[in-house]
Amino acid sequence: MMDIDKEFPKGVLRPELFLGVTSFISARSVAVNLSVAGESSGLHYAGGRYGRGEVGEFVLIEGQQNLLLGRITEVGLREPERRRIRSDYTPTDSLDAIAQVQLLGCVSMHNLGVTAGVDSYPRLGDRVYSAPHRYISLLPVLMERQGEQSSVVLDIGYVGSDFNSVVSVKPERFFGRHCAILGATGGGKSWTTARIVEECLKHKSKIILLDATGEYRGFSGEFIESYRLGGLGSGQSHDDKCSMPPSCFIESDFIALFEPSGKVQGPKLRAAIESLRLAVVCPGLSEGGIINKADKGKDFKLEIQRALFKHARIVQDPSAYFDVSLLTKQIVAECVYDNGDSWGRRNDQDVGWCAALISRINSVMKSPVFDCVFNSDGLVSVTDRIDGFMKSDNRLLRICLGGVGYEYKAREIIANTIGRYLLRKGRDGIFIGSPVVVIVDEAHNFPGKSIGSEDHLSKLDAFEIIAKEGRKYCLNICLATQRPRDITEGVLSQMGTLVVHRLTNDQDRLVVERACGEIDRAASAFLPNLRPGEAAVIGVDFPIPLTVQVRRPNVRPFSDGPDYQNKWTIT
Numbered sequence: 001m002m003d004i005d006k007e008f009p010k011g012v013l014r015p016e017l018f019l020g021v022t023s024f025i026s027a028r029s030v031a032v033n034l035s036v037a038g039e040s041s042g043l044h045y046a047g048g049r050y051g052r053g054e055v056g057e058f059v060l061i062e063g064q065q066n067l068l069l070g071r072i073t074e075v076g077l078r079e080p081e082r083r084r085i086r087s088d089y090t091p092t093d094s095l096d097a098i099a100q101v102q103l104l105g106c107v108s109m110h111n112l113g114v115t116a117g118v119d120s121y122p123r124l125g126d127r128v129y130s131a132p133h134r135y136i137s138l139l140p141v142l143m144e145r146q147g148e149q150s151s152v153v154l155d156i157g158y159v160g161s162d163f164n165s166v167v168s169v170k171p172e173r174f175f176g177r178h179c180a181i182l183g184a185t186g187g188g189k190s191w192t193t194a195r196i197v198e199e200c201l202k203h204k205s206k207i208i209l210l211d212a213t214g215e216y217r218g219f220s221g222e223f224i225e226s227y228r229l230g231g232l233g234s235g236q237s238h239d240d241k242c243s244m245p246p247s248c249f250i251e252s253d254f255i256a257l258f259e260p261s262g263k264v265q266g267p268k269l270r271a272a273i274e275s276l277r278l279a280v281v282c283p284g285l286s287e288g289g290i291i292n293k294a295d296k297g298k299d300f301k302l303e304i305q306r307a308l309f310k311h312a313r314i315v316q317d318p319s320a321y322f323d324v325s326l327l328t329k330q331i332v333a334e335c336v337y338d339n340g341d342s343w344g345r346r347n348d349q350d351v352g353w354c355a356a357l358i359s360r361i362n363s364v365m366k367s368p369v370f371d372c373v374f375n376s377d378g379l380v381s382v383t384d385r386i387d388g389f390m391k392s393d394n395r396l397l398r399i400c401l402g403g404v405g406y407e408y409k410a411r412e413i414i415a416n417t418i419g420r421y422l423l424r425k426g427r428d429g430i431f432i433g434s435p436v437v438v439i440v441d442e443a444h445n446f447p448g449k450s451i452g453s454e455d456h457l458s459k460l461d462a463f464e465i466i467a468k469e470g471r472k473y474c475l476n477i478c479l480a481t482q483r484p485r486d487i488t489e490g491v492l493s494q495m496g497t498l499v500v501h502r503l504t505n506d507q508d509r510l511v512v513e514r515a516c517g518e519i520d521r522a523a524s525a526f527l528p529n530l531r532p533g534e535a536a537v538i539g540v541d542f543p544i545p546l547t548v549q550v551r552r553p554n555v556r557p558f559s560d561g562p563d564y565q566n567k568w569t570i571t
Contacts, residue, residue, distance in 0.1 A: 154168065229382060416460035
C-alpha cells in the first residue's frame with residue numbers, strides 16, 4: 001500500500017493553501033468565505049499553480065470526523081461588496097467574497113482514502129484549503145481497496161500545470177467495465193487515444209485498433225502489426241492489404257446489403273441462399289454449383305426435401321458458407337412454378353420481379369468499395385490476421401478502414417463483421433489467457449446502426465453486444481467519438497469509464513449525464529470550457545470526477561485540418 005506519511009510528510013492541509021471558512025451548509029454544497037479573494041490571483045506552491053478560490057479548483061474541508069473533498073463551482077460577492085468592483089479597482093484583502101463548493105466525497109483521516117458521498121457534514125466555521133495537486137493525482141489510487149495496487153498502470157496525464165502530479169490508472173479500472181473517449185473536434189480526443197495506446201504498448205497488452213480514417217498510421221515498429229481493408233488511402237502505403245471474405249458475413253448481412261423489396265424478392269433471396277448451402281453439402285444435387293429446379297419431377301423435389309431435412313442444422317445456419325458468386329444464377333433458378341409435388345417451367349414473371357434485386361447484387365459485388373470482400377483472391381483474411389496476432393507476442397493490431405468507401409454502408413458492415421468475429425472468439429474462450437481491448441475510432445459510425453430496407457432491416461449490433469457481455473469473455477471495448485449523441489444510450493450506459501474532453505453541444509452533455517450516474521449538472525457545466533487536451537475522467541471506478549491534462553503522445557495522430565497557408569499560397 002501507499003506510504004501516506006512518505007507522500008505527504010506535512011499532511012495535505014497546508015497553511016500556504018488556506019482559503020477561508022464555511023459560512024453556509026446544505027445537503028449538496030457549502031458556501032465558503034474566501035479570506036484571500038481580493039488578493040492578486042494565483043499562488044505557486046510545490047511546483048504547481050493554485051487559484052486560491054478559482055472556479056474548478058478542488059478543495060479540502062476540515063470536518064469534525066474526517067475531511068471532505070469538494071470543487072468550487074461558483075465565486076461571487078455579497079451585494080454591498082459588488083459596488084467596490086470598479087474599473088479603478090486594485091487588489092485588496094478585505095473583499096467579502098463567497099465560493100460555492102460542490103461536495104464530492106469523504107477523505108479518511110487514517111489513510112486519506114476517498115469514498116464518494118458524504119457521511120458527516122462540516123460545521124459553520126470549518127477551515128477550507130486548496131487540495132494539493134499531488135493528492136488529486138492520487139485519487140485513482142486512493143479510491144482503491146487495500147491490496148489492489150499493481151505495477152501495471154497507465155500514465156494518463158497530470159493535474160493542473162504540475163507535471164509531477166502524475167495520474168496513473170490501472171487497466172482493470174480504465175478498461176475493465178469498458179471505456180469511452182468523448183470530445184468535440186479539437187478537444188484532444190485523438191491525442192488521448194494515442195496516449196492510451198502508447199501506455200498499453202509498455203506492457204504485454206493485446207490492443208486491436210479499428211482506425212476508421214488512418215489517423216493512427218504513425219504507429220509502427222516492434223510489437224505492432226498494421227493492415228488495411230479496401231483501397232489505398234492517404235498515407236497507408238506501409239500497411240499490408242488484407243481481405244474480408246464473404247464467409248465472414250451472415251445471412252442478415254447479405255439480405256440487408258442487397259435490400260430485397262416486395263413480397264417476391266425477399267423469399268427468393270432466402271431460398272437461393274438455402275439452395276446454395278445445400279449445393280455445398282450435397283454437390284451431387286447441383287449442376288455447376290446451382291440447384292436447377294425448372295422442369296424437375298417429383299423424385300428430384302423429394303430428394304431435395306430429404307436433403308434439406310437431413311442437413312437442416314447446416315443449411316439453416318445463418319453463418320454457413322455458400323458461393324455468393326452464384327447467387328444471381330440461383331435466384332433465377334428459384335423462379336419456377338411450384339406444382340406441389342414437383343417443379344414446373346421457369347416463371348418469367350418472378351424473374352422480372354427479381355430483376356432489380358439481381359441488378360443490385362451485381363452492382364454491390366462489382367463495386368470498388370467491396371473489393372476486399374468479393375475480389376480479394378490471394379489476400380490473407382483479416383480474421384486470419386486476428387488469429388495470428390493472438391498467437392504472437394505483438395501488442396497492437398491496427399486495422400485501417402480508411403480505404404473502405406461509404407457506399408452501400410460498406411464501412412459499417414465490415415466493422416460490424418470484425419466485431420462479430422471478435423465476439424465469437426471471445427465466447428470460445430480465446431481471450432481468457434490474454435485480455436483484449438478493442439479501440440473503435442469514430443465510433444458514432446458503427447454501434448447501434450441499422451441497414452437495409454424497411455422490410456429487411458438488419459441491426460449492426462456486434463459492438464453493442466460486446467459492450468453488454470464482452471467483459472466476462474475478457475473482451476473489452478473502448479469507443480472514441482466526437483458525437484456521443486449518435487451512440488445509443490444503451491451502448492454508452494455500458495461504458496464504466498468516460499474520458500470526456502470539451503463538449504460544447506448541449507445534447508452531447510445531456511447524453512453523458514444520462515449515461516453516467518457519477519456526473520451531475522454541476523460537474524458537466526465544466527465540460528464546455530475544458531482546455532485542449534484536458535479531460536474529465538468519470539465512471540464507476542471514478543465516482544469523483546477527476547480533471548486531467550492528458551500528456552502529449554509521442555506518436556502524433558494525423559488529425560490536422562487543411563493547410564491553407566501553404567496550399568493557398570499565391571505564386
